[in-house]
Amino acid sequence: MSVLYFLVNKEQSAFKIGISRHPHHRAKALPVEIDTERSFEIEIVDGDAYRTERTLQYLFRHWRYNMPRGDGYTEWFGIDALAEVISFARVHADKLGLGPVRALKAPNRAASSGRVIPLRESREARAERRARERAELLARAEAHNGQVLEWCKDAFIEMEKSNTIAGLIRPPPDDPFGGGYLYLQGRQRDHWAEVLCDNHEGLNRTIGRGFSSIFSGYYWDGDYPLIEVGVNRNYLVQDEDTLMWEARLPGAVAIRSLLTGHACDIGTQDDMDLRECRVDLAILREEFWDKVHEAMGRPEHGMPTTAIFQRKPC
Incomplete structure (x- = not known):
């Protein structure tokens, strides 16, 4: 499911509006440091993620923040607009197809220690399924x-x-x-x-x-x-x-x-x-x-x- 995110820049008075399936990973991939504790995310429930993102970026275009050229440099806005953007998203959630606003969700690390075996089992099961499908096809x-x-x-x-x-x-x-x-x-x-x-x-x-x-x-x-x-x-x-x-x-x-x-x-x-x-x-x-x-x-x-x-x- 796509997620609309508001990532706050830790070093500059700016935040980024974007969409991703994994906003926390997206934050790690950006060329600037993100303050994950002050950042927010909203699940796209039944709307068009791309259009929702572009709508917010257009409505708050006057708060654009100039960033050096780089990954997603056109999607930054002045930090003073963050509260107003979140308020707008809450008020118009039904029209935009949005869920509730929540703090940026960190990935579940507890399950990471045991992920190797499920992946190996998944590959084996996938290989067996493909072999079975090939045999049935032939x-x-x-x-x-x-x-x-x-x-x-x-x-x-x-x-x-x-x-x-x-x-x-x-x-x-x-x-x-x-x-x-x-x-x-x-x-x-x-x-x-x-x-x-x-x-x-x-x-x-x-x-x-x-x-x-x-x-x-x-x-x-x-x-x-x-x-x-x-x-x-x-x-x-x-x-x-x-x-x-x-x-x-x-x-x-x-x-x-x-x-x-x-x-x-x-x-x-x-x-x-x-x-x-x-x-x-x-x-x-x-x-x-x-x-x-x-x-x-x-x-x-x-x-x-x-x-x-x-x-x-x-």
Whole structure:
């Protein structure tokens, strides 16, 4: 709880108005000697400590006492105003949200001799609680990620049955930021693109110490036979530290194994053919946005909105 304090300077005819959780410690930290026996404090019961402090400092600004620059040097007032400040605080305690005025309270030294053991016990209890919370978090993550694995398995089995998977390419080895791409074909391509990128049930990402989305979105063009689904590179690169990956996202390694098992080997003919598809779709996407920007910049040409948004970037 914040406390409003009035600390009396022992060497000069001045007192300081301020707020602190521990006014007695604050007094010890100041660069001047404080007369603790003549100082006072008031608990902030339900008011705004900062505003209360500033209100008093403003109302009694004409009693400001010039102090050398230092810690809190602008908060000093002439000692003659102390009685009036305390009287004002008592009269308007309800409006300011203040408790009763009392002498500056010294810290309880009686308990200091035995404080080492409670602190040690507190640290041990805190360490146990954090370890327990981490274990519970990872247990929940492992269960969830197990569901994600089964969901991915079922999805790929069904896509293979309908011959929807055209191929999956890995990130280029010379591109540290490149992603992977899954290409879908056939009559059910739209359906499976929606399913893979729909995260309403949370099955599109693994969780643990953080989270990691698997499928980032998809792009299709009405005139092109393939739909491109973005795949998080972390599930396709081969140089990931498996132990670190598993510790952060338990069960995610199995999902990565599933996806890499469907990926083309880099440099094979299938891989090169799909990378050409990626170039084709990139060109179509650029042309699409050029048309959008052109239509927005020159509305008099009257391109219909439906014609512009036949493609579905995400």
